[in-house]
Amino acid sequence: MSSIGVSERAPLSIDWRAQRSAIDRELSSLCDRHANDLGPQLIEAVRYALLGGGKRLRGLLLLAAYRAAGGTADASALAASIEVVHAYSLIHDDLPCMDDDDIRRGRPTAHRAFGVRTATVAGVAMVPVAALSAFRAARELGLSDEQSANVAGELMHASGAGGMIGGQLLDLDAEGSDPPVEDLERIHRAKTGALIRAAAVIGGMAAQALPAKLDALAEYGDSIGLAFQIADDVLDVTATTDRLGKTAGRDLDLAKGTYPRALGVAGAERRAGELVEQACRALRHEGLLNEELDALAHFAVERAS
Amino acid sequence: MSSIGVSERAPLSIDWRAQRSAIDRELSSLCDRHANDLGPQLIEAVRYALLGGGKRLRGLLLLAAYRAAGGTADASALAASIEVVHAYSLIHDDLPCMDDDDIRRGRPTAHRAFGVRTATVAGVAMVPVAALSAFRAARELGLSDEQSANVAGELMHASGAGGMIGGQLLDLDAEGSDPPVEDLERIHRAKTGALIRAAAVIGGMAAQALPAKLDALAEYGDSIGLAFQIADDVLDVTATTDRLGKTAGRDLDLAKGTYPRALGVAGAERRAGELVEQACRALRHEGLLNEELDALAHFAVERAS
DSSP states (O other), X not given: OXXXXXXXXXXXXXXXXXXXXXXXXXXXXXXXXXXXXXXXXXXXXXXXXXXXXXXXXXXXXXXXHHHHTTOOSOOHHHHHHHHHHHHHHHHHHHSXXXXXXXXXXXEEOHHHHHOHHHHHHHHHHHHHHHXXXXXXXXHHTTOOHHHHHHHHHHHHHHHSTTTHHHHHHHHHHTTTSOOOHHHHHHHHIIIIIHHHHHHHHHHHHHTTOOHHHHHHHHHHHHHHHHHHHHHHHHHHXXXXXXXXXXXXXXXXXXXXXXXXXXXXXXXXXXXXXHHHHHHHHHHHHTTOOOHXXXXXXXXXXXXXX | OOTTSOTTTSOTTOOHHHHHHHHHXXXXXXXXXXXXXXXXXXXXXXXXXXXXXXXXXXXXXXHHHHHHTTOOSOOHHHHHHHHHHHHHHHHHHHSTTTTOOSEETTEEOHHHHHOHHHHHHHHHHHHHHHHHHHHHHXXXXXXXXXXXXXHHHHHHHHHSTTTHHHHHHHHHHXXXXXXXXXXXHHHHIIIIIHHHHHHHHHHHHHTTOOHHHHHHHHHHHHHHHHHHHHHHHXXXXXXXXXXXXXXXXXXXXXXXXXXXXXXXXXXXXXXXXXXXHHHHHHHHHTTOOOHHHHHHHHHHHHTTO
């Protein structure tokens, strides 16, 4: 049975576990490579953040998009670089000045384990590490320096102000208010969607896909990124802390604007389903819908049920 | 009289004020360019951090190194990108979980003005902004994509774990201890030196300097970066809060290892002077010692007297 929770759709030919292990191995090498630079204290926090498990959804997405666009080499190192950005975002999301959360993936959050100072610094240190790793990995896949710089730039752009970081703040600012659905979409497209979109697009860039295909991958990433966030909101309402590995009901505590609040649980699930269909349609139109991208799109919403 | 405080050395031909204004203009355009991405709240904090004055030493260094290496175009936009990294580092240095400082350049620090959350996020958002701006500016100077990626990579490397960010943590960890001079050098070379070194090297890269010249610029940057930090330590002991524009005597309060503690004020000043001579010697050997680089090296220590 597939550990990503899409067993009923995913044929046995997709070995998520092996792909996830390959990404984890690359994350481990990346830590080794930066151990001297980072020094003993920071590297411990970075290892904790990077090697503590996780679904590796963004990395898997990148790999699936790469193959869908014709890539045949091992892009795990590139997939690892996007997971570095994701892991950084989790560290900072959990900080006392942000969501102030104590549990993440069933363990103490980084700032609970290492202190606010080390967690803050470790998080920031991971941004240039990700950019340099992406550039290096892209070159190793045979991309030109120009293409590799574009890949690193895409990752920086998604993790920057217009993307994840900006969305994080929009999200926090919306606390205590009841934003309309359009505002929620804008917030979540930036906060969660930007990096998921980048995963799909960078996979395509690594396979040197043509612009029309990159556009389709971007639309796919956009849609499932939003679907994923809606499902996350639904999970927060319906699941237990034990199952989530992080504090459940947190969003309600923080009086955050969420989809279940705006549309009801059933309405939120319906909207997520529509987005998944839209995502797959965009890919199908460009002949890019492989089994993995189909499974990952459905995973985005089905993990909630 | 030159406003950088090197009037007795700098001939009138060096117009620091004009160069600084050009960098400030580029920082302002950079803010305009990212205003939409950043949104109203973040851009306000970023503008506050970027446009609140400052010596622009790193930017001026980059420009001087560029010209010393034969560059003839206007590299102010590239100089601005290094100031973005510096400004980010100041925001995070001042955070409650770091130095916990209230005053910077005579104004409330960013977290006092905008709150810890916005200051933290604004700081992180500036790292990818700097990388993207450096890449863009390098291309506009006619560098190839490969060369431009190297410039952005150099900046990320200096601001990353092996450089500034790592040094910041080493510095904080050394609080309350009395590290020997060798440890102090290691800390300060990373914390302050890495970005000053990068300023000199990136100036050379932008002018497409050959490796021997880049090495000389790196040695220059290394030496004056350390001299600058020593002078900073001395200033912290000898100057008033009013003159510094930040809280004086802070290092002593924090029982930080400093050069005056390790070598005495006179010993620290002597060491700084030796480093400046060493810096200039390295450049002279490669025919790179122009008036500006000479003046900037001496400024690093003379501002203290």
